[in-house]
Amino acid sequence: MTQLVTANEMQQIDQYTIDVIGMPQDVLIERAAMAVVDVIGAGHFDLNHVLVLAGLGNNGADGVAIARLLYAQGINVSLQFVGNVNRAKDSVKRQLSIIEAYGVVRSEKSDFNEATLIIDAIFGVGLNNDLPEGLQKMIKAANHIEKPVIAVDMPTGIDATTGEVRGAALKAHTTVTFGFKKVGLTKRVGGYLSGDTIVKDVGMLVPEDFEFSLPLSQSATHESEAI
Ligand SMILES: NC(=O)C1=CN([C@@H]2O[C@H](COP(=O)(O)OP(=O)(O)OC[C@H]3O[C@@H](n4cnc5c(N)ncnc54)[C@H](OP(=O)(O)O)[C@@H]3O)[C@@H](O)[C@H]2O)[C@@H](O)CC1
Numbered sequence: 001m002t003q004l005v006t007a008n009e010m011q012q013i014d015q016y017t018i019d020v021i022g023m024p025q026d027v028l029i030e031r032a033a034m035a036v037v038d039v040i041g042a043g044h045f046d047l048n049h050v051l052v053l054a055g056l057g058n059n060g061a062d063g064v065a066i067a068r069l070l071y072a073q074g075i076n077v078s079l080q081f082v083g084n085v086n087r088a089k090d091s092v093k094r095q096l097s098i099i100e101a102y103g104v105v106r107s108e109k110s111d112f113n114e115a116t117l118i119i120d121a122i123f124g125v126g127l128n129n130d131l132p133e134g135l136q137k138m139i140k141a142a143n144h145i146e147k148p149v150i151a152v153d154m155p156t157g158i159d160a161t162t163g164e165v166r167g168a169a170l171k172a173h174t175t176v177t178f179g180f181k182k183v184g185l186t187k188r189v190g191g192y193l194s195g196d197t198i199v200k201d202v203g204m205l206v207p208e209d210f211e212f213s214l215p216l217s218q219s220a221t222h223e224s225e226a227i
């Protein structure tokens with residue numbers, strides 16, 4: 001039995017945990033990154049060349065932290081930004097200044113062909129529009145070569161509430177989603193493109209009087225089991 005949430009409900013819980021409980025955002029980002037690295041470690045993925053695709057919001061911040069953790073384990077990882085870094089959120093810029101001290105290579109072009117595993121940290125629950133044309137093209141090309149993809153929180157391009165594709169969506173082998181299972185991962189194309197979905201606890205707290213709008217789902221899911 002799992003509690004399903006909409007994008008908005010997840011964002012309210014995020015904000016409450018940070019603003020009311022006082023949990024630093026960078027702690028949540030670090031725990032999210034560690035959760036994804038746990039899943040990578042427990043999986044049977046080819047880690048010869050991991051390519052992290054990072055966007056400009058907190059989903060991207062998760063991605064930069066994941067790249068740092070993998071690099072610190074001696075894994076061959078490259079980081080590619082999707083979008084204009086100058087427009088990135090502060091959380092991403094903080095992660096960037098940290099990772100630069102570790103010496104991680106930032107690749108400009110998307111070296112999909114060499115990658116043996118792709119970490120999709122472009123957009124998460126903050127997706128609020130159709131993807132830009134260029135990104136849609138890149139995603140369709142990536143889907144075509146069928147590289148294994150681990151989606152961070154949501155497959156990029158899937159609306160976390162409706163499960164619809166916003167122009168294009170990166171098909172994931174596995175989706176590691178934080179806190180609660182987003183209802184978009186169970187509906188329409190979102191249910192298909194998200195692959196195996198694992199819910200990981202990153203320390204979010206739900207307000208006492210919080211009213212979930214969705215019923216508990218029967219769907220089996222991996223709770224945040226220790227791996
Ligand atoms: N909050 C927390 O504490 C934690 C959050 N966590 C992580 O954060 C993720 C949510 O982060 P997020 O709200 O920054 O949104 P995200 O999905 O990164 O999008 C980035 C920005 O892109 C923009 N944008 C949207 N759609 C667009 C489009 N079609 N085309 C172009 N641009 C578009 C939009 O910016 P705007 O347009 O609103 O200025 C948006 O802000 C969540 O999924 C999880 O991974 C975890 O670390 C746990 C702790």
Ligand SMILES: [K+]
Pocket residue numbers: 059120121122123124151152153154155156
């Ligand atoms: K993502």
